[in-house]
Amino acid sequence: MDIEFIHDLEHRLKEDLPGEEVQNRMAPILITEERMPAPENHLIGCVLALLYPKDRKTYLALIERTSFHSGDKHAGQISFPGGKLEESDYSYEDCALRETYEEIGVMPESVGILGNLTPLYVPVSNFLIHPFIGFTAEYPKFNLHDTEVKSLIELPIEHILKSKYKGMADIEARGMTIKDVPYYDAAGKRIWGATAMIMSELEQIISDLD
Numbered sequence: 001m002d003i004e005f006i007h008d009l010e011h012r013l014k015e016d017l018p019g020e021e022v023q024n025r026m027a028p029i030l031i032t033e034e035r036m037p038a039p040e041n042h043l044i045g046c047v048l049a050l051l052y053p054k055d056r057k058t059y060l061a062l063i064e065r066t067s068f069h070s071g072d073k074h075a076g077q078i079s080f081p082g083g084k085l086e087e088s089d090y091s092y093e094d095c096a097l098r099e100t101y102e103e104i105g106v107m108p109e110s111v112g113i114l115g116n117l118t119p120l121y122v123p124v125s126n127f128l129i130h131p132f133i134g135f136t137a138e139y140p141k142f143n144l145h146d147t148e149v150k151s152l153i154e155l156p157i158e159h160i161l162k163s164k165y166k167g168m169a170d171i172e173a174r175g176m177t178i179k180d181v182p183y184y185d186a187a188g189k190r191i192w193g194a195t196a197m198i199m200s201e202l203e204q205i206i207s208d209l210d
Helices: 005-014 022-027 029-034 092-106 158-162 194-208
Strands: 043-054 058-067 082-084 112-116 120-122 127-135 149-156 166-173 176-186 189-191
Touching: 005 092, 005 127, 005 176, 005 194, 022 176, 022 194, 043 092, 043 194, 058 092, 058 158, 082 092, 082 127, 092 112, 092 127, 092 149, 127 194, 149 158, 158 176, 158 194, 166 189, 176 194, 189 194
Parallel strands: 043 127
Antiparallel strands: 043 058, 043 082, 058 149, 112 127, 120 127, 166 176, 176 189
């Protein structure tokens, strides 16, 4: 892993974040029209964009969610590991690390948190998502929780910077067709919605390092 890149990224995350304007570059029109402050009764969710070394490159861990949980409004989609804040969590960061361990088996003590991205409210599930960026110095020992995670997607971080891995498509979700949805392509799987919006801010931050 490029340690200089990790240090530069940590430093950049301490500065002003690109925010909603950059998130909206990868937002479906439906979501863009609904952007609003989180209501008082919103839930809190925390996710982790985990960076790690593989084949002398820096990779990003994503998960393909299982599709058989009827109450999961994001079932079958590609997302960052993460989940709902619990009373036992000491902080949002602690929640992101705990959920990451529960879903993909990466030990919290092996992850260094570099900073956070802009929180994102998701109306369809009423969650205010707090994204964190973390890294491991060595390749993680992944252990997938198969009732929640169908597969692990290992994405080279350079992948999100290349326009050839972006597109627009009509996407079927929750019994409806969402038109002209921007997405990132990951080995034929589409990363869209809130995950793509969070990734868009990460992309801009990495681009700022050049």
